[in-house]
Amino acid sequence: MITIQNLTKIYKIGDSTVIALDNVNLEIKKGEFLAITGPSGSGKSTLLHMMAGVDIPTSGNVFIEGKNINKLQPSEQAIFRRRHIGMIYQSFNLIPTLTVEENIILPLMLDGKKIDRAMLMSLLELLGLSERRKHLPNQLSGGQQQRVAIGRGLMSKPSLILADEPTGNLDSENTEEVLTLLRAANENYDQTIIMVSHDENVSSIAKRRIFMKDGHIALDKVV
Amino acid sequence: MKILFISTLRHIKKHFIQTLLTFFMTILIIAVLSAIFNFAASFKDVLRRWAIDTSGTYHYKFVAEDANKLKELEEGFKKDSWFSEVFLDTEDREAVLFVTVDKPGLFTTRIMKDKLSEYSLDSIYQDHNWELLVSYGDLCKENGMYAFLLIFIIIITIITLASVLTLGAVLKISAFQRERDFALLSSIGTSGSQISRMILFESMIYILIALPFGLVFGIYLLDLSRSRLDAMLKGLEKFPPVEIVISIPFMIAIIIASGGIILVSTYPPAKKAAKIRPIEALRQNQQIHISKWEQKQTRNSALSNFATKIISRFFQIEGQLAYKTYKRFKRRYYPVLMAMSVNIALCMVLSSFSHYTNDVISMTYSGMDYNINIHLSCDDSKLLGQTANELVQISDNQLSLIRQTAFELRNPLPLSETGYGSGLFQGSGRQPDAVLLSVDENTLNSICNREGIDKNTLSGNTGIFINDERTWRNDGVQEKGRPYHLETGDILPVYSTHVSDLELSKPNDAIDIKIAAVIDYSPEYTKVDAPTSLVILVSEDTFLSLEPCRPFAERDVGTHNVILRGMVDEADVLENSTSTYLDKQTQVHGNIYNYDEQIRGDQAGITGIRYLLTGLIIILLFICMFSNFIVTWTIAHGRIKEFSILSSIGMTPESIRKMKKVESLLNSIKALVPGTAVGIICSLFIQKIYLTEYNVSWSFPWLGLFIGILILIFASVLSECVINLLMRKISIVEGVRINEI
Numbered sequence: 032m033i034t035i036q037n038l039t040k041i042y043k044i045g046d047s048t049v050i051a052l053d054n055v056n057l058e059i060k061k062g063e064f065l066a067i068t069g070p071s072g073s074g075k076s077t078l079l080h081m082m083a084g085v086d087i088p089t090s091g092n093v094f095i096e097g098k099n100i101n102k103l104q105p106s107e108q109a110i111f112r113r114r115h116i117g118m119i120y121q122s123f124n125l126i127p128t129l130t131v132e133e134n135i136i137l138p139l140m141l142d143g144k145k146i147d148r149a150m151l152m153s154l155l156e157l158l159g160l161s162e163r164r165k166h167l168p169n170q171l172s173g174g175q176q177q178r179v180a181i182g183r184g185l186m187s188k189p190s191l192i193l194a195d196e197p198t199g200n201l202d203s204e205n206t207e208e209v210l211t212l213l214r215a216a217n218e219n220y221d222q223t224i225i226m227v228s229h230d231e232n233v234s235s236i237a238k239r240r241i242f243m244k245d246g247h248i249a250l251d252k253v254v
Numbered sequence: 255m256k257i258l259f260i261s262t263l264r265h266i267k268k269h270f271i272q273t274l275l276t277f278f279m280t281i282l283i284i285a286v287l288s289a290i291f292n293f294a295a296s297f298k299d300v301l302r303r304w305a306i307d308t309s310g311t312y313h314y315k316f317v318a319e320d321a322n323k324l325k326e327l328e329e330g331f332k333k334d335s336w337f338s339e340v341f342l343d344t345e346d347r348e349a350v351l352f353v354t355v356d357k358p359g360l361f362t363t364r365i366m367k368d369k370l371s372e373y374s375l376d377s378i379y380q381d382h383n384w385e386l387l388v389s390y391g392d393l394c395k396e397n398g399m400y401a402f403l404l405i406f407i408i409i410i411t412i413i414t415l416a417s418v419l420t421l422g423a424v425l426k427i428s429a430f431q432r433e434r435d436f437a438l439l440s441s442i443g444t445s446g447s448q449i450s451r452m453i454l455f456e457s458m459i460y461i462l463i464a465l466p467f468g469l470v471f472g473i474y475l476l477d478l479s480r481s482r483l484d485a486m487l488k489g490l491e492k493f494p495p496v497e498i499v500i501s502i503p504f505m506i507a508i509i510i511a512s513g514g515i516i517l518v519s520t521y522p523p524a525k526k527a528a529k530i531r532p533i534e535a536l537r538q539n540q541q542i543h544i545s546k547w548e549q550k551q552t553r554n555s556a557l558s559n560f561a562t563k564i565i566s567r568f569f570q571i572e573g574q575l576a577y578k579t580y581k582r583f584k585r586r587y588y589p590v591l592m593a594m595s596v597n598i599a600l601c602m603v604l605s606s607f608s609h610y611t612n613d614v615i616s617m618t619y620s621g622m623d624y625n626i627n628i629h630l631s632c633d634d635s636k637l638l639g640q641t642a643n644e645l646v647q648i649s650d651n652q653l654s655l656i657r658q659t660a661f662e663l664r665n666p667l668p669l670s671e672t673g674y675g676s677g678l679f680q681g682s683g684r685q686p687d688a689v690l691l692s693v694d695e696n697t698l699n700s701i702c703n704r705e706g707i708d709k710n711t712l713s714g715n716t717g718i719f720i721n722d723e724r725t726w727r728n729d730g731v732q733e734k735g736r737p738y739h740l741e742t743g744d745i746l747p748v749y750s751t752h753v754s755d756l757e758l759s760k761p762n763d764a765i766d767i768k769i770a771a772v773i774d775y776s777p778e779y780t781k782v783d784a785p786t787s788l789v790i791l792v793s794e795d796t797f798l799s800l801e802p803c804r805p806f807a808e809r810d811v812g813t814h815n816v817i818l819r820g821m822v823d824e825a826d827v828l829e830n831s832t833s834t835y836l837d838k839q840t841q842v843h844g845n846i847y848n849y850d851e852q853i854r855g856d857q858a859g860i861t862g863i864r865y866l867l868t869g870l871i872i873i874l875l876f877i878c879m880f881s882n883f884i885v886t887w888t889i890a891h892g893r894i895k896e897f898s899i900l901s902s903i904g905m906t907p908e909s910i911r912k913m914k915k916v917e918s919l920l921n922s923i924k925a926l927v928p929g930t931a932v933g934i935i936c937s938l939f940i941q942k943i944y945l946t947e948y949n950v951s952w953s954f955p956w957l958g959l960f961i962g963i964l965i966l967i968f969a970s971v972l973s974e975c976v977i978n979l980l981m982r983k984i985s986i987v988e989g990v991r992i993n994e995i
Binding site for chain 1: 575899901908
């Protein structure tokens with residue numbers, strides 16, 4: 032499903048150069064649950080952002096379902112993202128003026144698709160947000176907000192979900208809930224999930240783990 | 255406290271572009287105030303010079319036939335140190351007492367009235383050099399100072415309002431940027447008042463640095479506008495050229511006004527910053543902050559749902575998102591949008607003013623069938639006639655003889671009971687002074703009974719001559735009426751005139767009035783306080799009283815008058831040639847009125863006013879634009895994260911641009927609607943003022959509205975450019991990561 036070829040990302044900060052990714056190659060199959068771990072600055076999030084098409088590599092290619100996403104125009108990238116990729120961020124990144132319901136269905140609205148109300152209600156039920164569906168993000172706890180972000184990632188049934196430290200700002204109880212949801216999405220809907228986390232306990236739920244160090248893949252293990 | 259001020263200075267330095275724009279904006283505000291205040295000082299000087307040129311340096315003048323009546327005043331005034339000069343002139347037929355006030359000021363006229371109440375002023379005519387007193391700031395209503403002061407206050411109020419709004423918006427944004435800093439300071443023990451003073455310190459820096467530049471720039475703007483000011487003032491009156499006067503009291507007033515603006519602008523953000531709770535601001539760094547008020551705005555009322563439906567229909571999801579953002583950011587844009595509304599209203603006011611003034615000029619001159627009017631007078635009627643014929647030839651017969659030895663009076667025959675009448679008297683070479691009046695039957699009966707006149711002898715064109723030797727006024731100067739001698743049986747040819755002083759009928763429309771009786775004047779025979787010395791009762795509903803015609807009549811006994819008039823091809827050329835011809839004449843005196851030049855002068859005056867108002871609007875516009883740019887720039891920074899999130903979940907750049915356009919449209923409508931409403935109200939108000947003198951019709955100020963809409967489009971494009979510029983500089987991932995450090 033995803034093929035990464037010779038992916039490199041170099042940042043220039045003043046006079047110094049930072050190699051965030053150094054010639055990374057990777058293959059990910061459909062339906063895989065992959066965790067990317069590693070110390071701070073190892074290039075985990077950078078790799079994820081490259082896969083999402085929200086950052087531009089210095090060199091190399093990223094193919095998702097046969098499409099080289101880095102060669103797409105920005106509009107095409109955006110359309111590809113909303114149809115095939117669900118993004119979940121550490122700091123939730125919800126739209127503050129939209130309610131829970133509206134945040135979740137936003138990618139579908141952007142695509143002009145009709146909303147399956149039944150699916151929405153069952154998803155809200157699954158996320159434990161049925162009674163909060165008219166609330167704004169500011170009226171929710173951190174855990175609830177992250178569940179909204181997950182809901183947004185799931186609603187359009189994307190083939191790929193990219194989660195960047197999804198439990199980084201959550202307590203243990205909420206962490207467990209979020210991980211359960213991700214596992215369910217992977218097992219029940221065969222969605223490919225790639226999750227970045229520095230927490231070993233969190234990344235342990237994944238069936239395949241990649242350990243990154245200094246911009247390289249140091250270890251690639253199937254559990 | 256010093257460290258807090260250092261922190262403020264660093265904040266100002268950090269946001270360089272914003273600081274620079276704020277300085278420019280503040281300089282412009284002070285420059286406008288400086289230009290207007292210094293114009294007020296210069297105009298006072300113009301008034302002073304004009305007053306002295308036209309009527310001398312005295313402040314008050316008292317005229318009486320009997321010099322003894324003025325001696326009492328003279329003695330009293332000489333003892334009063336309030337008067338610096340008291341001079342009695344008895345050389346002419348009438349005695350004149352000239353009085354100069356030592357230190358004229360705001361209440362001179364009122365003080366003088368009080369002082370005069372101690373004296374008897376019977377048979378004493380008094381006048382004051384009101385233009386000179388106005389130039390000293392006298393606030394007496396009669397002298398017209400009020401109108402000037404009112405206009406001055408209105409303009410200063412508009413500028414102050416726009417300044418407070420725009421500067422306030424910028425300071426509010428600056429405070430918003432530092433909310434987290436204030437929260438941290440508050441958490442470590444900084445008091446609310448100390449935090450407020452930080453914002454005040456920031457605003458004081460802007461004013462103190464911008465003040466000298468603004469003052470000088472304002473004087474420069476005034477100097478640039480001098481030719482337009484001259485044209486404007488000449489269009490109103492024959493004022494002397496404007497000289498720039500810089501007055502220390504007015505400069506102090508500018509500094510005080512600037513300080514006031516700063517204090518008023520600073521108060522709301524300073525008050526808010528003082529109340530900041532540390533914990534709310536510290537939580538901001540995890541997500542996009544939305545205040546409780548903004549939260550309330552995003553809830554959907556019935557009206558809001560309806561609006562959402564309409565917007566979604568036309569603009570789809572982008573419109574929905576834009577509408578939600580518009581509701582959320584309404585408060586932050588509010589001051590700038592209000593200032594834009596003021597600009598739109600001003601554009602419409604300017605458009606209406608131009609329209610009405612052009613109408614008035616057209617009305618004043620459209621009915622005229624002549625553009626040159628020449629009044630000649632001479633003791634020798636034959637020489638006068640010869641001169642008139644020669645002038646007609648000089649004009650290639652474009653001039654015609656309108657009347658001879660006649661006076662221009664007021665209303666035509668027949669007349670109402672209390673109205674003035676008019677007639678032209680062609681007598682036997684003497685000067686009649688009379689006004690045509692009318693009288694009701696009871697008064698006629700009373701006159702006849704009292705004087706023993708057989709009323710049956712009055713019919714058609716016969717009249718009773720009433721010998722009236724009262725004093726009268728010509729151009730504000732009291733003069734004694736000229737006695738005129740008519741006897742029973744004399745014939746007076748009388749010409750009727752039209753209402754306007756500018757048109758006369760042909761000489762052969764005269765009617766001959768035969769004098770049926772001669773009686774002495776009595777006040778009840780004239781129902782108006784007319785300056786007459788000759789009243790002729792013509793019939794039971796008309797009697798003829800002739801008044802000296804202004805400004806044509808010469809006052810010397812025996813002078814004849816001729817009026818030549820016509821629509822000539824080149825009025826300026828004829829004026830010059832006529833003037834050259836008349837300069838060579840010693841016995842014939844002539845006044846030439848070139849109405850083409852008058853129209854040009856009026857139009858130049860109006861153009862001058864238009865130019866100045868346009869300049870004022872442009873400067874206010876720049877102030878609004880700067881403020882708009884700063885507010886947009888700062889809000890845009892906060893929205894980059896939001897745009898990046900939308901982009902990351904699949905909103906295309908085109909969709910984001912569309913969303914921004916809809917936001918701009920909604921903000922523009924918010925500025926347009928109140929601005930247009932206020933503009934219409936002001937336009938109607940201006941029409942009402944004009945209606946006191948002229949019958950102008952209201953017309954919607956389309957041009958002003960069109961210009962206002964262009965201003966809004968420009969502001970929207972500017973906002974969009976700012977956001978596009980920022981978005982180009984930051985990638986999606988950088989935008990998403992804002993505030994994650």
